[in-house]
Amino acid sequence: xxxxxxxxxxxxxxxxxxxxxxxxxxxxxxxxxxxxxxxxxxxxxxxxxxxxxxxxxxxxxxxxxxxxxxxxxxxxxxxxxxxxxxxxxxxxxxxxxxxxxxxxxxxxxxxxxxxxxxxxxxxxxxxxxxxxxxxxxxxxxxxxxxxxxxxxxxxxxxxxxxxxxxxxxxxxxxxxxxxxxxxxxxxxxxxxxxxxxxxxxxxxxxxxxxxxxxxxxxxxxxxxxxxxxxxxxxxxxxxxxxxxxxxxxxxxxxxxxxxxxxxxxxxxxxxxxxxxxxxxxxxxxxxxxxxxxxxxxxxxxxxxxxxxxxxxxxxxxxxxxxxxxxxxxxxxxxxxxxxxxxxxxxxxxxxxxxxxxxxxxxxxxxxxxxxxxxxxxxxxxxxxxxxxxxxxxxxxxxxxxxxxxxxxxxxxxxxxxxxxxxxxxxxxxxxxxxxxxxxxxxxxxxxxxxxxxxxxxxxxxxxxxxxxxxxxxxxxxxxxxxx
Ligand code: ADP
Ligand code: MG
Numbered sequence: 338x339x340x341x342x343x344x345x346x347x348x349x350x351x352x353x354x355x356x357x358x359x360x361x362x363x364x365x366x367x368x369x370x371x372x373x374x375x376x377x378x379x380x381x382x383x384x385x386x387x388x389x390x391x392x393x394x395x396x397x398x399x400x401x402x403x404x405x406x407x408x409x410x411x412x413x414x415x416x417x418x419x420x421x422x423x424x425x426x427x428x429x430x431x432x433x434x435x436x437x438x439x440x441x442x443x444x445x446x447x448x449x450x451x452x453x454x455x456x457x458x459x460x461x462x463x464x465x466x467x468x469x470x471x472x473x474x475x476x477x478x479x480x481x482x483x484x485x486x487x488x489x490x491x492x493x494x495x496x497x498x499x500x501x502x503x504x505x506x507x508x509x510x511x512x513x514x515x516x517x518x519x520x521x522x523x524x525x526x527x528x529x530x531x532x533x534x535x536x537x538x539x540x541x542x543x544x545x546x547x548x549x550x551x552x553x554x555x556x557x558x559x560x561x562x563x564x565x566x567x568x569x570x571x572x573x574x575x576x577x578x579x580x581x582x583x584x585x586x587x588x589x590x591x592x593x594x595x596x597x598x599x600x601x602x603x604x605x606x607x608x609x610x611x612x613x614x615x616x617x618x619x620x621x622x623x624x625x626x627x628x629x630x631x632x633x634x635x636x637x638x639x640x641x642x643x644x645x646x647x648x649x650x651x652x653x654x655x656x657x658x659x660x661x662x663x664x665x666x667x668x669x670x671x672x673x674x675x676x677x678x679x680x681x682x683x684x685x686x687x688x689x690x691x692x693x694x695x696x697x698x699x700x701x702x703x704x705x706x707x708x709x710x711x712x713x714x715x716x717x718x719x720x721x722x723x724x725x726x727x728x729x730x731x732x733x734x735x736x737x738x739x740x741x742x743x744x745x746x747x748x749x750x751x752x753x754x755x756x757x758x759x760x761x762x763x764x765x766x767x768x769x770x771x772x773x774x775x776x777x778x779x780x781x782x783x784x785x786x787x788x789x790x791x792x793x794x795x796x797x798x799x800x801x802x803x804x805x806x807x808x809x810x811x812x813x814x815x816x817x818x819x820x
Contacts, residue, residue, distance in 0.1 A: 340508030342546070344580040349546045351576045352553055353506035354466075355568070357519055359498045359529035360473065360537035361404045367472050367496035368395030368438065375535055379489040387475075387494035389433030394622050401496040402626065404528040405445050405470050406636050408498055411526045411643055412465050414449025418628045420469075422620040431475035431488050439499075441617045444469035445626065451522065452645055453514040454663065463515050464503030473497045498529070504543065504553065509569040516540060516565045521644050525669050539563045542596075544575040546583070555589045559596050559603050571596040575603045647672055655684035664692050670706045677713035682720040690720060694734060698741055711740050719747040731804050732756050760807045762814070765798075768806070769814045772797045783819060791815065 341348040366373050369386040386393040409416050423441040446468035453461050475493035479486045500519060506512050520538060523529040531538050540563075545556035557579070559571045574596070579589045593610075594603040642650070644666045651662035651672075665675045665688065679687040695716065699709060719737065722728050728736060728751055739750045751757060759765060772794060773780055783790040794815045799806050 340510065341549070342576055342580060344584050346584050348549060349576070349580050350549050351507060351509075351572065352504050352545045352547060352556070353508075353512050353572055354504035354543045354556075355502045355506065355512065355515060356541040356543070356558075357500040357502075357516070358473075358539050358541070359408075359500060359519075359523055359531075361401050361470075361496035361498055362528055362530060363398060363400045363404060363496060365398050365400075366494040367398055367401050367470065369494055371494065373495045375537065377491055379487075379491065382491040383493065387433075387490055389435070395438065395620075397623065397626065398496065401470065402445070402628070403632075403636055404496070405468060405498055406628070406633055407526050407640060408500070408523065408528045409446030409449065409468055410633075410637055410640055411522045411528075412446070412449040412451060412468065412500070414465050414468065415447035416628070416633050417443065417445055417447055418630065418633070419443065419625055420445040421625045422470075422623045423617045424620050425471075425615045425617055427615060429474065430486070431477045431490070431493065433475070433490070433493065437472050437474065438620050438623070439471035440469035441612070443625075445628075451515065451518050453511060453518050455510060455514060458659075461505075461511065463505045463511070466501040466503050468498055468500045471497050471499060504545075504556075506572075509572045512542070512572045513565050513569040516568050520565075521667070525641055525644055527641075533563050533565070536563060540568055542568055542571050542575070544572055544579070545589070546576050546579045554583075555591050557589065557592050557594050557603070558609060559594045560606065562596050567596055567598055570598070570601060571603060574601055578603060641669070651675075655679055655688065657685055657688040661688045661692055668706075674706050674709075674713045678716045678720060680717060682717060683724045686723060687716075687720050690716065694737060698737070702741070710744065711737075715740060715746055722747055722751060726758055726760065726807065727751060728756055729758050729805070729808055731799070731808075732758065735804070756805060758807050759802055759805045760810060762810060765802075765806055765810050765814045766818070768798050768801050769794075769811070769818050772801060773818055780819070791819075794819070 341350055363373055365371065366387060369384040371384040371387055372382040374382065386395055406416055420440055421443040422438050424436040425439045425441065426436045428435055444467040448467070449465035450462045451465065453463055455461060473492050473495040475488055475490040477486055477488055481487050502515065506515055520531040523538070524531045529538060533539065539561050542559040542562050543556045544559065545554045547554050557575060559575055562568050562571050575594065582589050591609045593606045595606050596603050647666045648659070648662045651657055651665060652659055666672045675687065675691050678691060695711070699705065702710070704710065719733060719740070723730060723733050736747050736750050736756060739745065740747060779790055779793065795811055798811050798815060
């Protein structure tokens with residue numbers, strides 16, 4: 338059953354389209370040589386162009402163009418070899434020019450699609466309408482002075498990619514999955530760091546509701562939502578609000594709203610302006626942006642493997658589940674780490690190990706794959722020791738703990754602590770015989786039909802052997818001696 342919200346007049350479908358703003362990773366700004374690095378003392382990364390001095394001419398930064406093309410390719414979208422910049426006019430204190438240079442009628446990237454996966458395992462495609470390049474604005478700060486607002490122009494002129502989706506999203510879950518997917522693709526491509534807390538990735542969330550089968554109704558746009566969770570909450574809160582409006586006999590008006598995370602609700606900011614309110618016109622200071630086919634081809638050829646492709650390859654090449662593959666390709670560093678661990682080993686065992694004990698340890702230590710105290714090659718060696726039966730799975734956990742504590746290699750630890758698995762059947766038979774002799778009453782119960790006691794005997798034998806018995810040999814010996 339698809340997601341729907343229940344109102345007093347029955348079920349409502351939710352319709353969502355996202356406009357994602359992604360700050361481009363590049364050294365310099367879109368049209369000036371000033372640094373695009375985040376932070377820095379206020380107003381230290383500002384050129385005359387960014388400050389809107391009269392007579393200054395913008396010059397396009399080719400690296401920002403390349404980043405937009407890479408992103409377009411990663412979104413499986415059409416690259417427009419000819420695009421154009423337009424002026425979007427509006428007044429705001431942090432916009433010294435009184436206009437933003439953006440792309441309106443002719444964006445650099447056209448239609449594409451991304452795949453999202455939902456919790457029931459189904460895959461859905463969300464259409465990409467376009468991606469265009471534009472300048473970011475500066476930042477107004479209202480908390481620095483008791484009765485003045487101050488402006489930091491460091492961000493003014495930094496390149497942004499606006500990625501617009503089709504209104505294909507139908508639930509908070511889909512909106513969240515879409516955001517995460519976009520972030521993952523951008524990070525794989527190295528075109529945006531995806532850091533929503535610092536604002537380098539943020540979304541305008543367009544929401545409307547309708548009765549199933551109806552045409553789209555009026556939408557509201559919730560501005561600048563800066564976490565995946567808030568995107569999901571904003572969709573739900575706004576949809577519920579609109580349902581109430583419609584059901585009370587009112588009408589939803591097209592407007593721009595803000596999401597207030599503390600109260601879990603959206604509130605009106607201003608009535609939504611339409612394109613004509615901005616008086617867009619072609620930017621007279623820039624020529625149309627014309628891309629060479631070879632430039633695009635070269636970027637395509639140097640694109641890294643994308644997460645969906647990597648995930649399918651992991652399934653095929655390593656025989657691991659689609660689910661596990663999804664976990665392992667979450668970010669490129671984890672995927673690389675896994676491939677090093679699996680190299681030449683039992684790849685499924687490696688996947689279970691990484692997604693299980695290894696991730697649990699990182700979590701516990703507050704570490705990431707980059708700061709992991711255990712290297713991929715040490716984990717690779719450990720998997721080898723399990724596969725060739727030098728140690729069993731139980732002891733591997735102990736060895737791993739010592740690896741975490743000491744940084745020693747697993748081979749060293751096994752030798753030092755004498756943790757080698759016991760495969761000597763005489764030793765195992767002796768241990769089994771002793772346990773059975775010490776528990777005559779349990780043996781009698783087992784023989785009269787209490788099958789569950791089998792596990793008890795195996796456990797006792799393992800314990801007596803300090804966990805080092807070969808599990809299948811121990812099982813066999815217990816079975817043999819009990820029969
Ligand atoms: P604008 O640029 O004025 O914000 P667009 O037509 O470019 O308007 O649409 C912006 C976003 O709104 C897109 O992501 C689109 O998918 C979404 N959208 C359009 N119509 C609806 C609707 N009825 N309900 C929800 N989202 C919508
Ligand atoms: Mg918009």
